[in-house]
Amino acid sequence: MKPLDSPEMSRPAGASDPIISISGLSKTYASGFQALKTVDLDIRRGEIFALLGPNGAGKTTLISIICGIVNPSTGTVTADGHDILRDYRAARTKIGLVPQELTTDAFESVWATVTFSRGLFGKPPNPAYLEKILKDLSLWEKRDSKIMTLSGGMKRRVLIAKALSHEPKILFLDEPTAGVDVELRQDMWNMVRSLRESGVTIILTTHYIEEAEEMADRIGVIRKGEIILVEDKTVLMRKLGKKQLTLHLQSPLAGLPPELQSDSLQLSPDGSQLVYTFDTQTQETGIAGLLRRLNEHGIDFKDLQTSESSLEEIFVSLVRGRP
Structure with missing residues (x-):
């Protein structure tokens, strides 16, 4: 699969600079449950970062705050230099989110839903770019098909196409291969690597530990709302293995x-x-x-x-x- 080549997706010169900076982030819900406890984390530009943790550890809350879905209780987050609260529109345009759930309009065609997603971010029409996304995701032949007719794996590819439609620099993948077969999982791993090569920063949450072992540059582990470890994958395995x-x-x-x-x-x-x-x-x-x-x-x-x-x-x- 060829990398997506867009002017906004070229690899920047300062590839080691953090593209996401999180400082003192916490979240306590109205029930009193503290989902996050003073999280500090930098995610490097152009890396594949795997966030691992058991159910209830705080992964979804952390991602939801960065993506503007949930408000933090304390702390700051910047996405490509934009504060997610003070400059939320600019921050949100930098981010694409692929949720775990297959939340797509079943009666829309693939082309219509991807085009609509791009328009939501105020991006001008760019049929050539959207065509390339669909071709790179092996969806071009299905562009006129209604989403309800697609397989589960194809629907997940549609979610990725929607998340990429506005040319984000940051892509969150929440359990991207949940429920897909082994062959499709390998295809999606190749696609993620291609996105990284084109300059997109990938943040991955997964229950398939081999997925993180195969793809990630760095590993973060969250437990009970706290980041307990962040390390380069090879260094982590050398240190703790x-x-x-x-x-x-x-x-x-x-x-x-x-x-x-x-x-x-x-x-x-x-x-x-x-x-x-x-x-x-x-x-x-x-x-x-x-x-x-x-x-x-x-x-x-x-x-x-x-x-x-x-x-x-x-x-x-x-x-x-x-x-």
Whole structure:
């Protein structure tokens, strides 16, 4: 899929500058429930940022405030330099939102609903641009079809086309692949990468952790209304990830010598394998030290293999409150 090429979507020179800045943001509803607690967050221009958190963590409230759907209790948010409250019209034109729910007029055609969405933002007609969006989303052949006749995956593509119709610089995708099949999910991942290459900043919420692991540049984790971690994906997995080294022994052991017994080294029930769990930051020294100690005790192995924790395992440990 080719990137959407529009003058407003060219990658800016200051690509590392924050395009969204959130400071001291909180939200307490009339019921007394505090959905957000003093959130501070910068989202970089041109990145894919994955916001992860369990149900009720505050993801939807945070997105709704940035998009102008919900008013904050305290704090400030700027979108591409525009305050979302004082300069809400300009801020809103910079943002496209793809909601999780399939909220489209079932009786409209694809072309009519996308054209109408562009007009809502006061943009002049641009049939060539809208044609390119629909072609890039594999919707051009369906442009005259009523939305009610489309499949669930196609309807979700229509939502993306509507969100892109006014040429936003920021795109929020709330569970973009919920309920779609694996093949379509891969197509949508490719589309998101193409949008990023064209200069659009993508903020993604997802329950598919592999989606964030596959696409995101940075990961943010929200828990009980607070951002508990923001980190580059590769750095996060290096810092918090665990690795396991499994040694297949030449001869089974009845037990480990006292000098080798530790929480990080476990002998399999049948004595044929040793499993060593270590922090990725201490990989070289940890493995070298283990192999040296095994040699000193005359323990030989015939094969070895390694595995490492996934982003999902890291996420689960974070939301459960473990370091």
